[in-house]
Amino acid sequence: MALLSVLTPVLVLVLCLVVGILFLKSRAPETSPRGADQAKEPAKKDFRPWVDQDLHDDTEITTEGGDEDEWVEQDEEKDLAHVPYSPRRYPEEIMLQRSKEFYSLMNQRRSVRFISPEPVPQEIIDNIILTAGTAPSGAHTEPWTFIVVSDLETKHQIRLIVEEEEEVNYRQRMGDKWVHDLARLRTNWIKEYLDVAPYLILVFKRAYGILPNGKKKTHYYNEISVSISCGILLAALQNVGLVTVTTTPLNCGPRLRLLLKRPANEKLLMLLPVGYPAADATVPDLKRKHLEEIMVPI
Structure with a gap:
């Protein structure tokens, strides 16, 4: 008993020390071995935040092989003045009428693969591109380039590149299910319209900007910003009576970028043949979903 009475204060002290150490560990930030951290994360001086992790890839924003000073910081740019904004406001009955008319116009839009070689005035295409450029963009960076090709030889070179890759896509990459699902649309790797259409519009996203x-x-x-601009581009084409078919040629981007002499920061997003519909053009008799199938009021 005497021995126990002597040891009790010591045991209490040890217990207090253990509790204290556990408490301090719970408050300290978690750390991992130095080598593991450096392998998984870039050094702090090289790290640049990305606001959309779902779309991030290693070709978007990187300082690898370059200097941090190559990137402009937000506070280096001038602040923007704000100006009054008062767009025209319509009476409700006019709003309703305009909404119905615009829906009717856009509901006639179809993907058309039979395009007339008939010339289209360049000014019309210019205005359509300007319209696409009105799209919203993250931090108003306007990260798009629209390459408008009317040169016959360049169009043919584009067709050769696309058809070569598309044949591989259909025969090997896409799989039987994808090819089967496309069969009812009667589409394949032959893209005659790339030669025939008076214009090819290739939409490139600028992964980053290069200042003067x-x-x-x-x-x-x-x-996302460039995708929105493509939607406006399709609406502008429909508005003037021109047709197109949206194509995203798999594995063609790098070769087409080199063909068109575009810089490394530009990545092909979409290819659109543009013109009037051919006199004998046909389209699949597709039906669109009803309002209650696509809208959820809460």
Whole structure:
């Protein structure tokens, strides 16, 4: 008993020390071995935040092989003045009428693979591109380039590249299910319209910007921004009575970028043959979903 009475204060002290150490560990930030951290994460000086992790890939924003000073910081750019904004406001009955008319116009839009070689005035295409350029973009970076090709030889070179890759896609990459699902649309790797259409519009996203001083500028949400501009582009084409078919040629981007002499920061997103529909054009008799199938009021 005497021995126990002597040891009790010591045991209490040890217990207090153990509790204290556990408490301090619970408050300290988690760390991992130095080598493991460095292998998984870039050094702090090389790290640049990306606002859309779902779309991030290692070709978008990287300082590897370059200097951090190559990138412009937000506070280096001038602040924008804000101006009054008062668009025209319509009476509700006119709003309803306009909404119905615009829906009717856009509901006639179809993907058309039979395009007339009939010339289209260049000014019309210019205005359509300007319209696509009104799309919203992350931090107003306007991360798009629209390459408009009317040269016959260049169009043919584009067709050769696309058909070569598309044949591989259909025969090997896509799989039987994809090819089977496309069969009812009567589409294959032959893209005659790439030679026939008076214009080919190739839409490139700019993964980052390059300022006049040579510095790079982050383009946030660049793929979403360019996709929105493509939607407006399709509406502008429909508005003037021109047709197209949206194509995203798999594995053609790098070769087409080199053919068109585009810089490395530009990535092909979409290819659109544009013109009037051919006199004998046909389209699949597809039906669109009803409102209650695509809208959920809450």
